[in-house]
Amino acid sequence: MASSDPNKLLTKADKLTKLNFSRWSADWKTATVLYEQAAIGFVSAKNHEKAKLAFEKASQGQEMLASPWNAAEHMESAAALAKELSNWREVEDFCQKASQLYMECGRPQPASDALAKAARALEDTMPEEAIQLYTDACTILEDDNKEQMAFDLYRAVTRVYIKLEKYTDAASSQLRLGLAADQCNATNSQSKAYLSAIIVYLYAHDFQQAEKCYNDCSQIEAFLKSDHNRCASKFLAAYSDGDVDEIKKIAQSSAVSHLDHAIIRLARKLPTGDVSALKAVTVEDDEEPLDENDLT
Secondary structure, eight states: OOOOOHHHHHHHHHHHHSOOSSOSSOOHHHHHHHHHHHHHHHHHTTOHHHHHHHHHHHHHHHHHTTOHHHHHHHHHHHHHHHHHTTOHHHHHHHHHHHHHHHHHTTOHHHHHHHHHHHHHHHTTTOHHHHHHHHHHHHHHHHHTTOGGGGHHHHHHHHHHHHHTTOHHHHHHHHHHHHHHHHHTTOHHHHHHHHHHHHHHHHHTTOHHHHHHHHHHHTTSHHHHTSHHHHHHHHHHHHHHHTOHHHHHHHHTSHHHHTSOHHHHHHHTTOOOSOTHHHHHHHHHHHSOOOOTTOOO
8 A cells, every 4th residue: 555644655755756876767747746746745744845846846757748838727726825825036037937837828918817826915015026927917918808807907007107106107007007908999998097006196296297198098989988987087177276175175076986906996096195285376377477578
């Protein structure tokens, strides 16, 4: 009867993959089964470190057996155990490897999901890496013409940027979401993304960029005709008038209340700077320059 001791299974599997004078070729088929059994045994024993190692070796074995799908699944199992052990760099590495293996199978959806899982795990400890993982996950979906499946990932990227106080990047992420939404005619998501970008600029007290963003996005008919456009227009008018009460009132509107929670939180804190200065600038811009040669 075969031993059920995961340590012995792991040792036996390792021997089958090493060449020596009596073994001229590695027996990956038998070894992989043993690695998988060892991994299950270590999980049952709550030995996460060795279970992670066994799954990693099982993944390698499935690769050697030309089975990238099974290899990817084992690599994701190793990543889940690395997360339990707070080995964040391994979480990133294992999920990236799993994603590559899924792509070898021609399966972009699970490839994207693997990166997104790592990104969610790394948001608090390695936010910059999380952003890159989310971005790569979005790219995989877009390349597969599945832009709509990337919407939540763009929202997640925005939330991480906001946590890092990188507001220009957060707005850019919303604009990219808007572009993805445009590709699949998701007009409501598109107009929400544009309003969100404008709110982010206003929170960063960059009225000029918010106005430019509004003017650019208003070239798109879906946004121009939307309630989100009217909300953005009201925001900009209130800022131009230096009307703090009106800004706070608009931030409570239904158009804002249906945005992502991270954007709502920013909107409810508006205005973040002295809007009376904007009113003064607007008045100056509206006045005609004096022509000293005009005597009429």
